[in-house]
Amino acid sequence: MKNPTFYEAMLLRYLYVHRNIYYFDEESCGILTYGNLMKWRISVGRQLSKQQKRAQVVPFLQDGQYYYNKGLKAYREYNYQKASKYLQKSIELDPNDSMKLSQLAAIYTDMGKYSQSNELLSHILEELDQDMTECHYLMANNYAHLGLFQEAYKCATEYANKEPYGEFTEENEDLIDLLTMEDDDEEPFLKDPDDLILKQDAAKSLLETSQFEEAILLLEEIVAEYPEFWSAHNNLSLAYFYVGEVEKAKEYLQTVLERNPGNLHAYCNLLVFYYYERQDDKVEELANTLSTVHPLLFEHRYKLGATFALVGYYPLAYKWLRSLHKQGYEGDEVFYYWLSYAAYFTGNVSFSEQMWERVLKENKDKAGSEPWNLNADSNQRVSNMTLEERLYAIFLAIQTKNLDQLHEYQSSAVPQSQLEKEFIKLALSKHFDSYDQVSSLYQIAESLFVHSEHDELFLFSFRILMKAYKQNYSLKNYQGWAAALDYVWRSQANQSITQTVIASEYGTSVSSVGKYVKLVKSILA
Numbered sequence: 001m002k003n004p005t006f007y008e009a010m011l012l013r014y015l016y017v018h019r020n021i022y023y024f025d026e027e028s029c030g031i032l033t034y035g036n037l038m039k040w041r042i043s044v045g046r047q048l049s050k051q052q053k054r055a056q057v058v059p060f061l062q063d064g065q066y067y068y069n070k071g072l073k074a075y076r077e078y079n080y081q082k083a084s085k086y087l088q089k090s091i092e093l094d095p096n097d098s099m100k101l102s103q104l105a106a107i108y109t110d111m112g113k114y115s116q117s118n119e120l121l122s123h124i125l126e127e128l129d130q131d132m133t134e135c136h137y138l139m140a141n142n143y144a145h146l147g148l149f150q151e152a153y154k155c156a157t158e159y160a161n162k163e164p165y166g167e168f169t170e171e172n173e174d175l176i177d178l179l180t181m182e183d184d185d186e187e188p189f190l191k192d193p194d195d196l197i198l199k200q201d202a203a204k205s206l207l208e209t210s211q212f213e214e215a216i217l218l219l220e221e222i223v224a225e226y227p228e229f230w231s232a233h234n235n236l237s238l239a240y241f242y243v244g245e246v247e248k249a250k251e252y253l254q255t256v257l258e259r260n261p262g263n264l265h266a267y268c269n270l271l272v273f274y275y276y277e278r279q280d281d282k283v284e285e286l287a288n289t290l291s292t293v294h295p296l297l298f299e300h301r302y303k304l305g306a307t308f309a310l311v312g313y314y315p316l317a318y319k320w321l322r323s324l325h326k327q328g329y330e331g332d333e334v335f336y337y338w339l340s341y342a343a344y345f346t347g348n349v350s351f352s353e354q355m356w357e358r359v360l361k362e363n364k365d366k367a368g369s370e371p372w373n374l375n376a377d378s379n380q381r382v383s384n385m386t387l388e389e390r391l392y393a394i395f396l397a398i399q400t401k402n403l404d405q406l407h408e409y410q411s412s413a414v415p416q417s418q419l420e421k422e423f424i425k426l427a428l429s430k431h432f433d434s435y436d437q438v439s440s441l442y443q444i445a446e447s448l449f450v451h452s453e454h455d456e457l458f459l460f461s462f463r464i465l466m467k468a469y470k471q472n473y474s475l476k477n478y479q480g481w482a483a484a485l486d487y488v489w490r491s492q493a494n495q496s497i498t499q500t501v502i503a504s505e506y507g508t509s510v511s512s513v514g515k516y517v518k519l520v521k522s523i524l525a
Contacts, residue, residue, distance in 0.1 A: 064094035071103070074328075080111045081328025098129040105138065111329070112298040114142040133162045137172050144175065145297075147229055148196070153179045196226055203235060213418055213470075215239045230256050234265045241273060243417045244387040244466040249273065264293065264300050268307040275311040276386055287313055295320075298329060309338035317342035333362035344371035388462040390420060392455070395445050395462075398427045419469055440475035441465050447482035451505055456493075461485045467523050477516070479508040484516030488524075 071086030087104040094100055101120050108117035121135040121142075140155035156176045163169065199222050206215035219236035222229060233256045241249035250273065256266040267290060274282040287308070295301045305320030321339040324331070331339075336358040343352035352371060359366050397406050406424055422438045448461055464485060468475065475481060483506035490497050499513045506513075 064090040064092075064097065064100065066090075067093070068100050068103070071107075075103075075107060079326075079328045080107055081330050083107050083328070084111065096128055098124045098132055101128070102132065102135065102138075105135075109138075109142060109145075110298075112145075114145045118142045133159060133166065134168060136162065137166075137168045137175075140172070140175060144179075147231065149179055196222070196229065200232065203232070207235060207239060210242075210417070210421070212239045212243045216243070228259070230260050230263055231265070234263070234269055237266075237269055241269075241276075242387070243419070243470065244463070245470070246273065246277070246386075264295065265303055268303050271307055271311060283311060287311065287316075291316055298324065302329075302331065302335065305342070306334065306338045309342045314342045314345040318346045318348070333359055333366070336362070337366070341371045387417060387420070388459050388466065391423060391462045391466070392458045394420065394423050394427060395442070395449075395458070398442070399446075399449065403428070419466060437469055437472075437475055440478055441469060443478040444475060444481045444485070447478055447506060448486065451482075452486060454489075457486065457489045460489045460492075464520055464523050468519070471523075473519065477508075477512060479506045480512035480516045482506055483508050483513045484520050487513060487517055488520045 067086045067090035071083045071090060074080075074083035074086060084104065084107050087100060087107060090100050091097065091104060101124050105117040105120040105124075108114070108120070118139050121139045124132055125135050136155045136159035140152045140159065143149070143152035143155060153176065156172055156179065159166065159168070159172050160176065166172075199218060203215050203218045203222065206212075206218065216236065216239045219232050219239060222232040223236060226232065233252050237249045237252035237256075239249075240246075240252065250270075253266050253270050253273075256263050257270075260266070267286065271283065271286045271290065274286060290304065290308075291313075293304065295304055301320045301324055305317050305324065307317075308314070309317035309321070317338060321335070321342055324335075325339060329335075336355045340352045340355035340359060343349075343355060349372070356370055394406065397403070406427055419438070423442070426438050426442060444465065445458065445461065448457060452458075461482075465475070465481075468481075483502045486506070487497065487499060487502045499517065500510050503510045503513045
């Protein structure tokens with residue numbers, strides 16, 4: 001039994017084949033979920049009993065049907081945010097109307113709010129109308145979108161048992177077929193979907209607060225337990241990238257792209273990696289490829305738009321982020337941040353200013369980072385730097401006592417690793433003579449600074465020291481480490497020098513140089 005890869009199998013086959021349920025809006029390239037089902041619900045009158053109709057006759061200003069009709073109108077115009085607000089108001093007035101609740105659930109699905117949609121559908125079945133069996137089928141689809149295939153299977157089989165000749169029998173059978181693809185080497189479905197949801201939320205919280213080391217530990221646990229939960233692989237890749245483990249980050253992306261071809265999140269993350277590594281030819285190639293992609297889901301449009309904005313492809317970024325905004329998407333601070341930038345750099349200055357007001361409403365600390373502010377240029381430069389470049393810049397700021405530059409790093413939009421945070425904290429405290437790992441790392445860099453002015457040596461050294469710090473190597477013998485780093489770097493640059501000469505330059509023993517040269521080479525391997 002094999003967990004199907006949802007976007008490879010379901011979206012490319014299931015959602016497309018059954019166009020009687022899903023139809024495409026060519027202008028926005030979006031998918032309107034439950035299309036015919038919505039039309040079916042509009043004619044709700046024929047399914048409500050006369051008694052139910054009489055119960056809905058209330059004074060106009062409190063008429064739930066009035067808001068329901070306005071919600072349907074907004075839905076037909078693809079303004080999902082407005083549609084959801086009208087439906088919510090309608091339900092406040094008619095809280096036990098299962099048809100209105102199911103329509104709001106359908107809107108939530110179109111907005112990518114699959115869990116909220118299922119909460120409403122569950123409420124209908126458990127509290128209002130257990131005979132509204134199509135809810136089981138709709139919940140199965142939502143669970144499949146979430147990657148919770150065990151729950152999707154349960155709901156799909158429940159629908160099959162209750163409605164062997166129901167309206168969605170054929171589609172439901174196809175869904176079950178996809179969920180039960182055979183593979184003797186793998187366990188069927190997820191072990192505990194509730195456990196996965198809790199862990200996923202915890203990992204997301206850790207990433208959002210830049211606690212990357214802790215996030216890595218939790219995400220490693222998730223991918224071990226749920227090897228085909230691609231979202232965790234993608235997040236783990238990002239976490240490794242932000243702590244400087246670029247190669248490991250790429251390994252996880254490669255795993256996703258090999259086993260789940262076409263995973264949009266993985267390709268977007270790869271584009272970001274190329275961008276930070278300044279592989280301009282690969283950035284251009286992959287960006288051109290992604291420019292031909294037309295996402296079906298809100299979350300994919302958001303991901304694509306934000307990624308294009310981050311790498312400076314503002315016209316494409318504006319296309320996708322603006323389309324989300326037009327359809328009523330209510331995003332977070334990050335959404336409005338990139339929409340404002342994309343608008344400004346495509347000449348839509350007035351709209352950019354409006355969106356920036358939303359950014360400040362969410363986070364007042366962003367004042368001064370406006371795209372039209374000159375300081376934003378420096379923030380963008382920080383965003384373009386790799387982790388070792390940022391550590392080197394922090395070190396230079398310490399050497400030149402440029403505390404303003406350190407504050408600039410602290411307020412930049414780039415997520416900061418724990419090492420960066422501690423390095424900046426050390427700089428501001430000025431306690432460089434302590435014996436912790438970060439102080440020792442600074443002393444190694446300072447020793448190198450006395451003997452060399454080669455930027456390449458410092459970038460090489462910080463790249464090695466990041467890994468040594470992560471692997472908890474002792475850095476106390478800073479002369480030995482500095483000498484070994486200089487020796488290995490010169491050897492790679494074909495500069496002839498002996499360990500004896502290096503040891504003399506740095507005031508350490510030849511045996512210490514030999515010891516740390518071995519450590520540096522083992523880290524490089």
